[in-house]
Amino acid sequence: MQIALTPGALASLSQSRERINRVIFWAVSAALALCAGSAFHHVLTVSQPWLKAGQLLSLAAVIYLASPALERGAPRRKVDEPSVRFLIREYQERNRICLWIRNRLLWCVPGVLASWWGVLEVRGFQPLARTNEFFSGSSLFFLTFLCLAALWFALGAVADRALLDAEDVGRNLDA
């Protein structure tokens, strides 16, 4: 396995990675802006008050969740640290990020609940609708809550595992 990289090639590779990161950053920002714009449009055009509130809460949740991540960007790793400290930091960072996202999932709930209540009012309080259409009735909201719950538990499991890994590595320092 031969690899012959000159400093010039590495500089180009580094610049190309940074370009890709910038493109991803702008694409994600654009997608979030579109979602926010769509939610804002619904706030203005929808007349049903609970649906309006649901869209407004969802818009606020998206802005609250996305803006710190976009502001901060990806953290730069300190790869020149001694290995034990580097690994502990990596695992602790993974734990922190997973818990940060998980705990903020709760911010999505008020918007979904308000939208659900709005849909129920529009349909005349028929929560157990028999329609088979995926995007009508309460099935979409049940699915949304199920997905949020699954994400909550998955992120929690990953965070716990990362903490255990950090403690395991840390035991090497105590030994």
Next chain:
Amino acid sequence: MDRTQQDALYAEARSTFGAELQRLARAYDANSEQQRDLLQEIHLELWRSFLSFDGRCSLRTWVFRIAHNVGASHVARSVRSPRLVDLETLAGDAVPAAAGAEMERKLSAAMLLHLVHRLKLIDRQVILLYLEGEEASAIAEVTGLSAANVATKIHRIKKLLKQQYSEGAAHAAR
């Protein structure tokens, strides 16, 4: 540090430690495509890191720290990584039989890599640095462990390797 010094340091590191970095990449990933990607990542991080290199440690320590940290990060982020074990667990495992001198040599190298791939990251770093001929104090500097801790791990590694190879030879002799 300016770009010229950065490039010069990288060129020196690449010519001095190139072969060791290749072996390290093989020890962190069993898949040849992933090894290539990992090796490229190591070289990239190494080159980037030389902008902030201030001579606080030897070039060798710096290079091995960067390389092992990138390798460990690669394993830690992999979704397909197998369950990793420590040295004590590995010492209790059965050894495959060897047959014929050439087969035995190939099997020994493959067996060693297989053992290394199963190890937890810190134990893996210690064994790899030990196999590259590093002293306990140098290994301690790269990993951040105490010299006493490293010496204990090296003692266990030597015992493990002796046990694995003598059991493998015993199988071949039957």
